[in-house]
Amino acid sequence: MTTTKWNIDPMHSSANFTIKHMMIAKVHGGFEKLSGSLSLDSADVTKSSIEAVIDASSINTREAQRDTHLKSADFFDVEKYPTLNFKSTKVEKDGDDLKVTGNLTIHGVTKEVVLAVEGPTAEMKDPYGNIKIGISATTKIKRKDFGLTWNAALEAGGVLVGDDVSISLDVQFAKQV
Numbered sequence: 001m002t003t004t005k006w007n008i009d010p011m012h013s014s015a016n017f018t019i020k021h022m023m024i025a026k027v028h029g030g031f032e033k034l035s036g037s038l039s040l041d042s043a044d045v046t047k048s049s050i051e052a053v054i055d056a057s058s059i060n061t062r063e064a065q066r067d068t069h070l071k072s073a074d075f076f077d078v079e080k081y082p083t084l085n086f087k088s089t090k091v092e093k094d095g096d097d098l099k100v101t102g103n104l105t106i107h108g109v110t111k112e113v114v115l116a117v118e119g120p121t122a123e124m125k126d127p128y129g130n131i132k133i134g135i136s137a138t139t140k141i142k143r144k145d146f147g148l149t150w151n152a153a154l155e156a157g158g159v160l161v162g163d164d165v166s167i168s169l170d171v172q173f174a175k176q177v
Contacts, residue, residue: 020162
């Protein structure tokens with residue numbers, strides 16, 4: 001059997017983003033709570049699949065007032081849309097790395113995205129006997145494509161919040177036994 005099942009280890013994983021603020025500097029943030037699973041076909045990685053769920057209310061930009069605003073109806077509207085979801089539809093080899101295409105749902109809007117993926121790493125046993133692997137992935141999205149359109153014009157020109165969002169994921173998986 002070449003297919004193994006893995007669960008995201010949320011204590012050793014991160015989902016982060018950067019976005020321009022006032023058109024001059026990037027603001028960094030992330031989500032504290034994520035879960036999901038990987039079905040890994042070691043004989044043919046292109047037959048693998050992944051699903052992930054992020055708790056939208058776990059957003060953290062290290063600024064409480066901004067986090068509260070991001071959770072509001074102006075942005076993520078966490079009461080109405082409590083999660084961000086990703087489900088792969090295609091895995092392709094890209095040199096030594098992978099290109100994972102899938103459906104990303106944010107704010108009730110689903111769009112296809114492509115993740116550039118490094119990994120998976122070789123299996124490693126942690127100090128507690130669990131078998132782990134890791135991946136890193138990146139992509140860019142336009143927040144307006146997902147209905148996140150709130151903004152404010154700046155007196156000097158431009159807008160408060162950029163549209164381009166860079167996403168980076170560093171995920172550790174634990175093998176299901």
